[in-house]
Amino acid sequence: PCRRHRSLQLGVLLATLLGWQVASPLLRVAATFFLARPLHAPMSRLRPVATLPSPTAFAQASAAEQTVYPTDVKFEVNTSEMTSEDAVERHAGPTGGPPEVEVIRQGEGGIYAARSTIRVSVPAYELYLWLTDPEENKRIFSKRVASVNHRHLLREDKRAETRLFEVSKTGKFRLLGIPLEYESTVFAMEDWRNLEIRFWQVRPGTMGHSSGFWRIIPVGSSEAVVLFYSEAVPAFRLPSLFRTFAARVVRDMASSLLEDLQEAALAWDGQPHDWQP
Secondary structure, three states: OOHHHHHHHHHHHHHHOOOOOOOHHHHHHHHHHOOOOOOHHHHOOOOOOOOOOOHHHHHOOOHHHOOOOOOOOOOOOOOOOOOHHHHHHHOOOOOOOOOEEEEEEEOHHHOEEEEEEEEEOOOHHHHHHHHHOHHHHHHHOOOOEEEEEEEEEEEEEOOOOEEEEEEEEEEEEEEOOEEEEEEEEEEEEEEOOOOEEEEEEOOOOOEEEEEEEEEEEEEOOOEEEEEEEEEEEEOOOOOHHHHHOHHHHHHHHHHHHHHHHHHHHHOOOOOOOOOOO
16 A cells, blocks of 8 residues: 555554554654655545444344354463453552553564553442443543444353444544544453453454453452453554554553543442443
8 A cells, every 4th residue: 555545544553553442642653653644535534434224124134144253352462361360469559540551562473462450449240330331331431432333232142141242433533633533343242250341353454453351350349450451463564663652652542441441430429330231
C-alpha cells in the first residue's frame, strides 16, 4: 500500500491496538510521525457503521448456512503463568489505587502486549455483572465507546456456564483534533464459573491478530483484583520510530481502561446491580 494508505492503517491501529478503546497519547505519537502526510483520501474510509440486521433477523438465518464458531481464544503469548494468585501477589498498590501495568511485548516478533491490574472495593461477582451488562459496560467506558452496535448470543453452555457473543462497538477518538469513530467486532466468551471474559477479533483487518481477557479475582467478600491482558499483532510492519515510543504508549493504553473501571468502582453506592444475564 501507498504511504497515505499506511497513514490510515496506523491511525486505525492506534484505535484498536490493545482492546476496543483508545487513549490519546498513542494518537499524538502517530500524529507527530505523519503530520505532513495528506489524510483526506484515507479518512474517507472512516465512515459511520452501516445499519446492522436486527437480532431477530440474525436468529432466523438458514440452518444450511450455520457458521462453525471458534471454541475459545488463542494467544500468541504464553499466558499460563498469569494466574489469579500471581495477579493478587503482584499487585502492590492499595484498594482504590491506580492501575499497575507491565508491558510484556513491545514489538518482539511483531507482538504488542501488556497486562494490568487494579484493586477495587467492589465484590467480584458484582463487578463481573457490570462488565457483562452491555448498558453498564457502555456507561463505564463511555469516554471511549460511542455505541454498542450489536451483541448476538451465538452459543450457550449451561453446564460449563459459558456464553459466546459476537459484539460490535463503535469506538471514538481524536486525531489532530478531529473526532473520528471506528467499528470493532469481536467474539467475547463469558466464563461465569471463573469470572472471566476472553475476547478475540472476528476477522483480520488492520490487526492481523488481536485478543485478550478480563479476569475478576475475589479478595475477601467485598474486594476484588481485576486482571486485564491484551495482545495485538499489526497486519503491517510498524515504523522503527513508532516502536521507540511503544513501551510508554502501550502502558498508557492498558491503564486507561482500568482507570475508567476504578472510577466507576469508587463511585459505587454499595447497591447490588439489578441485572440478570
